[in-house]
Amino acid sequence: MSRAYNFCAGPAALPEAVLQRAREEMLDYRGTGMSVMEMSHRDDVIVAMAEQAEKDLRDLMGISDDYAVLFLQGGASAQFAMVPMNLLGDAGRADYINTGQWSSKAIKEARRFGEINVAASSEDRNFTYAPAQSDWRLSDDAAYVHYCPNETIGGLEFDFVPEVDKPLVADMSSTILSRPLDVSRFGLIYAGAQKNIGPAGITVVIVRKDLLGRAGASVPAMMNYQTHAENGSMYNTPPTFAWYLAGLVFQWLKEQGGVDAMGEINRRKADKLYGFIDASGFYSNPVAPTQRSWMNVPFILSDSALDKAFLAEADAAGLRNLKGHRSVGGMRASIYNAVPETAVDALIDFMADFEKRNG
Structure with missing residues (x-):
């Protein structure tokens, strides 16, 4: 069989070695006689798989113990709501940078939960540049600053990491794991899996632990980062097969250097x-x-x-x-x-x- 070259923006290409490994383990995962898709997420084998995936991701990105690593559902689009629900707190205000359709959607969703200041935008030139930080109009009382380092649709990528005195939040769905990154410069990073992590169906959230516990009492348990941090991302049944494949991708990345x-x-x-x-x-x-x-x-x-x-x-x-x-x-x-x-x-x-x- 001849494999095509897949240039899809997402769901995107997966490493062939990962697909072959998944095929080999499809009917019998590690001698259990079952597929990983059929096993309880409470099974020790699945828990070990999940823990290894988190360890490998931490190794790849240099994520310290100051951060919780969550494997969630709902894609980056769910994070457009979860970020303000968890981080706005008493401030009720956040700064957003608008550089394309994904940051625009994040802004629209965040406005359901508080006052959103668009501190800078490149819409005036059809999102073909990233505004210089010297032109940003940041709020003194913002709870966080949100931006999208890489806009998948327009092909625009920031050539700098913003320097701000508030927690920096980044939608890294299309750029995560593509190069080295200093995670310590961010308060929260989120990424849908279906580009550089694995198949659609799982979302990675890397959140500094001091930002947990800020969600109000009205925030549903499933939308509260602290819920997932306290339950190893298994408060409900997680997408175990997508998690497993993401783990294989992390191992493959390590093998590539x-x-x-x-x-x-x-x-x-x-x-x-x-x-x-x-x-x-x-x-x-x-x-x-x-x-x-x-x-x-x-x-x-x-x-x-x-x-x-x-x-x-x-x-x-x-x-x-x-x-x-x-x-x-x-x-x-x-x-x-x-x-x-x-x-x-x-x-x-x-x-x-x-x-x-x-x-």
């Missing part, structure tokens, strides 16, 4: 693709060069009438899911950790040939 090695590979992949686009008169990328995403590379053709042919021919060549988000159009290649460098090379070869025939 960890986030340092992945950062070098990801930088090389992105430089190759952007370099080709910039050298072409046929393709273009609208994002400020210093703030282009390593993970999500949008591009447009000089003649949009060719979009349909480009996608059909790319699909036939085994280059899948290159259509841009419906809200922006064009093309988008998502080149997460599990997308090999050979996939980027194959895409560039195809793009060059398509340009030669249609330019």
Whole structure:
């Protein structure tokens, strides 16, 4: 069987070695005679699996004991509500930076729970840049500052980590584990799994422990971070199969050399693709060069009438899911950790040939 190169923004490519391992263990997980999907989350085998996954993630990201690591459900979209429900506290106010559709959705949801100050926005230029921190208008009484380091849809990525005197909250769904990160600079990090962690269905939350316990009495138990921290993320039945696959991805990342090695590979992949686009008169990328995403590379053709042919021919060549988000159009290649460098090379070869025939 020939595997396609998958450039989907999410659910995204998974490492082939992880899929093979899951196939081998599908019917009999560690000699139990059962699939991991069939086992109670209270079983010692599953508890050990979950604990190992957390340990591996802590190792990869250098997460100290000052932080709780939670494996939850609901995707990043549920975190748009859980963050303000847990962190607004008595302040009732938070600062948000608006750099694209995901931060916009987070702002809209947070406004259900308190006063939200949009301290900076790049909407004036169609979200093609990240506002310099010197231009931010932060509140003195904000409970936290929220931003999205990488906007999956627009392909915009911050080239700096903000320096703020309030807890910094980051939606890292599309950039987590793609390179080294100093977790100690953040109060809370959340990430949907379906890009760089594993399959859809599980969400990682890394929250500084001093931020737990701030949810009001009206916050439901399932929406309270402290509930999950106190119960090992097993207050209810967790998505055990997604957790298991995420754990396999963490092990695979360690085998590749960890986030340092992945950062070098990801930088090389992105430089190759952007370099080709910039050298072409046929393709273009609208994002400020210093703030282009390593993970999500949008591009447009000089003649949009060719979009349909480009996608059909790319699909036939085994280059899948290159259509841009419906809200922006064009093309988008998502080149997460599990997308090999050979996939980027194959895409560039195809793009060059398509340009030669249609330019």
